[in-house]
Amino acid sequence: MSKPASTTSPSPVTSLSTRTSDPVDERKFVVALARGLDLLRAFRPGETLLGNRDFVERTGLPKATVNRLAYTLTVLGYLRFDEALGKYALDAGVLSLGFALLSGTDTLELARPHMRNFAREVGAAVSLGCRDGLDMIYLETIRSETALTLGLASGSKLSMLTSSMGRAYLAVQPADTRAALLDELRRAAGDEGALLVAQAQREIDRYASEGCCYSFRDWHDDVNAVAVPFSDPRDGRLLVLSCSGPASSMGESVFRERVAPRLKALARRLGDSP
Template structure:
């Protein structure tokens, strides 16, 4: 059972091993308020927080006040809304500064992006989403690529499917049960079958009508977690065969090197 009630934004699921005696619900709700901000959001009001978290308005008011006092939110008097403040930025920099794998991966990702003419990204799991840690766009071609901090569904993204493919069967099934989109779950299962055959997962025109993508996971032994490399490009100029036959082997080789 999810601790945070909104099914669209909840980051904790029944698949997580939670000791409720140690779990601080108030802290989880405060963090969920911060997670309500999405790429491109600058200001959010109390109504936005309520809609995105499912929390009562009175709870949102108290949490927003506390986060503002601590420097994680800033209240804009003119707009009557909140913006993320420097406390969040310092946490993000602390995470990235300690991510040795990200520093190691960047030059290799840049070289691969230049070679294949497509964007190359690195991401990890965040709840039921995948979050982008870095994206390197090709310098030689017009390519797509989401910015760091962007999120994609675990079901429809190649990155999320690759993450699911390397989980233990019981853990994977528990995650899939969290989704109520049967067609997307079926598509994710087919992608997991692709991984068993090809060692990578695909998302061809599924996340977006003109986006093809491929992903390969690897184990970050430094931090004990799974990371995923992905590559994406416009489907109109980069067909499925190019991703399977050209990008796939190179992406898997880079994942193996980083592991």
Template sequence: MSASTPSDFDDSADSIDERKFVVALARGLDLLRAFRPGETMLGNRDFVARTGLPKATVNRLAYTLTVLGYLRFDEGLGKYALDAGVLSLGYALLAGADTLELARPHMRALALEVGAAVSLGCRDGLDMIYLETIRSETALTLGLASGSRLSMLTSSMGRAYLAVQTVEVRAALFADLKRAAGDAAAALASAAERAIEAFGEERCCYSFRDWHEDVNAVAVPFREPRDGRWLVLSCSGPASSMGEDVFRERVAPKLKALARRLGQAE
């Protein structure tokens, strides 16, 4: 992961006024985003590797975040953990997420009906972050909890988000994503571009074994009525028991209907 730039944080790079953009703040948030689901402690070397920031910058940012209550330093381990300040921000977001509250019972009903996992997510930098995931009792797919991240290139959710961006914004995001993907960029970008091209007719994006060898998924974007931001619904299940035809013929129509119910679907 490279250090954040203004284009990483908005649906339209043209809307960013770089004179007002506080790079130091963006870099501090990069440190908080460096934590992945299931990780409790990270050291300065981890921060440097995941953000691309110099060690001296990481030291200053980590110290500041610790003073402000967003990180906690363990003297014995010489590593940092997320502290209560981050938790309070997360609760504030979820408490105000009217769409999430509205979506939950519908997501639960769909998960039970199709025997899979149904998720709601939004963009965070170059990733899609899961706001909620509801699984049926019989769902055998890999579980992704709230706060989990997936690449825009490999996930159906990310591809659906990219599909509804303007040509200019999508091109800028692809450029950033290819740089982040490194040697695998060409193959990943090609698969994502094919999925996005099909969106024009399908009105959804698929990911068949692209993220994981035994996971198929479909995603549908919609605009949140309250503030107009793009959210994405996805449904995923084991490829071994839920083939492509199941997602195209049974799951996708139901997911599209749910997206229309929750907001303004494309």
């Protein structure tokens, strides 16, 4: 049975310090803008329509605030309102921003041929991602012809706690930043938060000796994965490479002995150590 792919983003008012790895100056932080972006982030992979009730539940914002934000985003072309269903869909404005990001990512262009060769060599899926709130968002995924992993694609999100990609990101954060993030992730995960944080912490602790983080059946019952972080040499942005495959045919030993060394070598070719 699948485990939750991502967590709900926290309110910008209560957790400014956990939304980014950089210090946040509250005097310059525009709360209204952050709330509007939280509405856009409320959409999950595969979802096309959300109503005001969905926005309220996922953002924690008052209904009146959600109404105003949704109306504004509709006027600006980031949301489209379906009057027949009384729900909102993402509109072309969001799509144009996504294309601008991907087309402007030189590292992604450089990484694609290496990722393609890697996927073919190990017979699995290899992905490149970065942080988005309390989740990791996939910028690109390339699969080998024989890979039988889940259909995660560009724009898909996974929780930092259960994904190898998220754990690798957390592993290279300053201790105080990591502690704040783990606390926020624990609260966002609800009743299972303490257990999930403990599982993630074990993998994070191994990063110093192994140079990578694993997720063995943690975010999906039949998926194993390993991830390695690196810094983009052009702008210093922290990116993460991951490789995933079916646990039924690619066990832990395969990832530790065969996949991880190759993935670490690929990360060194693409960027700098974080």
